[in-house]
Amino acid sequence: MKAIYGLYSDPDSAQHAVESLRRAGVADDSISVLASQPYEEYEFSHRYKQTWLFWIAAGGGALGLWLGLGLAYLTETRWPLVTGGMPIFAWWPNIIIMFELTMLGAIIATVVSLLVMTELPTICSKVYDPEVSQGKILVAVENPADGEISTLERTLKGSGITEVKRVT
Amino acid sequence: MTHRWGMAVDLDRCTGCEACVTACRTENNIRIAGPEQSARGRAIAWIRVERYYEGDFPDVRVKFRPVMCQQCDAAPCEPVCPTYASHHTDEGLNAQVYNRCIGTRYCANACPYSVRFFNFGNPVWDRPLELPLNPDVSVREVGVVEKCTFCVQRINAGKEQAKAENRELQDGEIKPACVQSCPASALVFGDLNDAESEVSRLSRSSRGTKLLEDLGTLPKVTYLQRQF
Amino acid sequence: MDLATERKINEDLLRPLRQTSVWFFLLIAGLGIIVLAGVGSWMYQVWNGLAVAGIRWPVFWAFYITNFVFWIGISHAGTLISAILRLVNATWRRPVTRCAEVITVFALMIGAMFPIIHLGRPWLFFWLIPYPSERQIWPNLRSPLAWDFFAISTYLTGSTLFLLLPLIPDFALLRDQMRGWRKRIYAVLALGWQGTTKQWHRLEAAMQIMAIAIVPVAVSVHTIVSFDFSMSSVPMWHSTVFGPYFVAGAIFSGIAALILAMAVLRKALHLEEYLHPVHFQNLGKLLLMMSLLWGYFTFAERLTTWYGNNSAEMAVFWETQTGAYAPLFWTMVFCNFVIPFPLLAIRRLRTITGTVIASSLIVVGMWLERFLIIVPSLATKHLPYAWGAYRPQPVEIMITVATFAAMVLLYALFAKAVPIISIWELKVGGHAQPVLTPEEQEEQRELWKARP
Numbered sequence: 066m067k068a069i070y071g072l073y074s075d076p077d078s079a080q081h082a083v084e085s086l087r088r089a090g091v092a093d094d095s096i097s098v099l100a101s102q103p104y105e106e107y108e109f110s111h112r113y114k115q116t117w118l119f120w121i122a123a124g125g126g127a128l129g130l131w132l133g134l135g136l137a138y139l140t141e142t143r144w145p146l147v148t149g150g151m152p153i154f155a156w157w158p159n160i161i162i163m164f165e166l167t168m169l170g171a172i173i174a175t176v177v178s179l180l181v182m183t184e185l186p187t188i189c190s191k192v193y194d195p196e197v198s199q200g201k202i203l204v205a206v207e208n209p210a211d212g213e214i215s216t217l218e219r220t221l222k223g224s225g226i227t228e229v230k231r232v233t
Numbered sequence: 234m235t236h237r238w239g240m241a242v243d244l245d246r247c248t249g250c251e252a253c254v255t256a257c258r259t260e261n262n263i264r265i266a267g268p269e270q271s272a273r274g275r276a277i278a279w280i281r282v283e284r285y286y287e288g289d290f291p292d293v294r295v296k297f298r299p300v301m302c303q304q305c306d307a308a309p310c311e312p313v314c315p316t317y318a319s320h321h322t323d324e325g326l327n328a329q330v331y332n333r334c335i336g337t338r339y340c341a342n343a344c345p346y347s348v349r350f351f352n353f354g355n356p357v358w359d360r361p362l363e364l365p366l367n368p369d370v371s372v373r374e375v376g377v378v379e380k381c382t383f384c385v386q387r388i389n390a391g392k393e394q395a396k397a398e399n400r401e402l403q404d405g406e407i408k409p410a411c412v413q414s415c416p417a418s419a420l421v422f423g424d425l426n427d428a429e430s431e432v433s434r435l436s437r438s439s440r441g442t443k444l445l446e447d448l449g450t451l452p453k454v455t456y457l458q459r460q461f
Numbered sequence: 462m463d464l465a466t467e468r469k470i471n472e473d474l475l476r477p478l479r480q481t482s483v484w485f486f487l488l489i490a491g492l493g494i495i496v497l498a499g500v501g502s503w504m505y506q507v508w509n510g511l512a513v514a515g516i517r518w519p520v521f522w523a524f525y526i527t528n529f530v531f532w533i534g535i536s537h538a539g540t541l542i543s544a545i546l547r548l549v550n551a552t553w554r555r556p557v558t559r560c561a562e563v564i565t566v567f568a569l570m571i572g573a574m575f576p577i578i579h580l581g582r583p584w585l586f587f588w589l590i591p592y593p594s595e596r597q598i599w600p601n602l603r604s605p606l607a608w609d610f611f612a613i614s615t616y617l618t619g620s621t622l623f624l625l626l627p628l629i630p631d632f633a634l635l636r637d638q639m640r641g642w643r644k645r646i647y648a649v650l651a652l653g654w655q656g657t658t659k660q661w662h663r664l665e666a667a668m669q670i671m672a673i674a675i676v677p678v679a680v681s682v683h684t685i686v687s688f689d690f691s692m693s694s695v696p697m698w699h700s701t702v703f704g705p706y707f708v709a710g711a712i713f714s715g716i717a718a719l720i721l722a723m724a725v726l727r728k729a730l731h732l733e734e735y736l737h738p739v740h741f742q743n744l745g746k747l748l749l750m751m752s753l754l755w756g757y758f759t760f761a762e763r764l765t766t767w768y769g770n771n772s773a774e775m776a777v778f779w780e781t782q783t784g785a786y787a788p789l790f791w792t793m794v795f796c797n798f799v800i801p802f803p804l805l806a807i808r809r810l811r812t813i814t815g816t817v818i819a820s821s822l823i824v825v826g827m828w829l830e831r832f833l834i835i836v837p838s839l840a841t842k843h844l845p846y847a848w849g850a851y852r853p854q855p856v857e858i859m860i861t862v863a864t865f866a867a868m869v870l871l872y873a874l875f876a877k878a879v880p881i882i883s884i885w886e887l888k889v890g891g892h893a894q895p896v897l898t899p900e901e902q903e904e905q906r907e908l909w910k911a912r913p
Contacts, residue, residue: 165678168678
């Protein structure tokens, strides 16, 4: 995939670069900001804040609850063996099984959704530069139109860097 | 009507001779522990005669109490077994399924009467002690918990005999090994659902008590207290 | 944070992965031998049956179940530090989270071995797993041991994922920084992590959910382990306080283990700039609180027993207070409460050395506590004719020692493969320099824009 990006040494310049790109008319979807930590105090980190993850986790938990109930009911009535004079299906011990499977459902649903939502593990190549892990912040425009490249270069350089890199 | 097997133990009659212990061992293929392993607490005795001494010499009184699996109706050993090896049959017996036991020994801990035993090793019978092994009773392998079954093999044999002869079971027809061998007739076995059986009568006796009754295990063995 | 500091953090925390001294290999070899001896002991036991162990009628559970409860207890370290402190936004937790989460995962793995080790027929342990068999027979879900299976599986899955999720950005860092065959492995483990805004948000949201979910699971796990005891009528087991008692004891021993791990890592990996005395002081305060809580629970349980004067329970009670188990009992009280209390309460004594001494004693004391809950009660059950004494055998001692060696071994190997301090979380907290007093922090705040 094609991308053009600049590496900034501090989050202030990166924020400046994002704003310049926006003023230059680049769509927000095409701007990627890569960093080695989440810079929560900066506006460029506040995009994509909405997430369904909490609802998915709750849904996973509900699924786990029903699985637990089903497991307990079906297995206990399959071979109805009397133990200790207790009823074949009793709520007290089965609530424990249901609780554990609820939490397991929530946890697994969260992790699976996380991987799906963040598109991990990636199969197709994505924009990246090893300098990011040394602390630089990468601001990229993905799939730019050919005619815009020089404009984008100027915009990115205007925020304090001298070199702009390209991925073809 | 389904049977409900129970026992009564007359503590007045028990002399502490332990014929019941020997008979049980022979009938049920109980492994031999030997003196060293017994000293380390590995001896198995499905029925044991507990001996309690009261008073100081020379006014010592000895009390004997045969204790075997009480086949509790609210058995604490049953719900704790993770594999259903210990469960209740419809004839009121607490079944121990050797094939299903994985040896967690939770049931043995939970039993307040300490009547469950664990096979610490594979059974070994030096010649000629393997000759009197009872073919009606399985030999338990290492890692399995076992206990008194009220000689369920004799119960089943008695029931089949009665069925084959097309008649009802008589009271006193089925005798577990301990009951059969007691010279003082201190042990009585029978059907608690049959109101006329001797064990039913004895369970209603005014001398009758249950062991550790306040734990709520609902044991089916009635102990008749000594009179003097 | 400027680039120079970022580079320094990367260098310092990756140095243990890049440089290996001969001491490391000696350590691994030594621990490996002990672990192998433990495995050999277990094989010996499986071959010969549990006759080689010390268990007997009526003490059917002893060392192995002690170890089981002990290690599951240790595993509560991670949950407390990682999850609870994350939920209440305690920033000092940042260098410590991964140390704690690793303890949790490995302690759980070790603890979960013991229900298999203590089985009479361990090759059939899989009957505890609810799988559709030919006979259509399933495990007894009324049994606390079946609850154990579900609880420990859930907790192990949850903690492993809780450890692995924040590792992804660090694997990406390792992918960039390392060379050769290790680079390829880290590249696979990093799953192609880039660090986009969306990825960071989703990761943080997922961590929040996991933290919320793992806390009740951890509480339930040790409660269910306590149910192994309280669901039977054994004297002094059938206590309603066991659930909270065990959870408090678990968190107690977990924090102690964490302090020990941190102190060793700080020395061995030269992490003095990242693990400061204030971390040990804060954990020391938590440890003090748990020590008081443990003392409170122990006192409440014993007072109730003594006051109730039930004959079966009193037999067990006196065995531990003045009888055969009294030396162990009073050692435990000294180790858990009497000596740690001044060490942790007096600020001048609450140094790294002080907390390490207290933690070592507490680890010993908590192991004794598990032993003293299990063995005296079984040795002194309802019928006096059925009382018995327990003596541990070499097999049990060897396996116990081997699990401690296994824990250290796994931990050392992990610290060699993965940075033991979570690099990105540390950077977010902005702690590249020594932690400042509150006054100095106020001055520095606007310079760093550090996240509270």
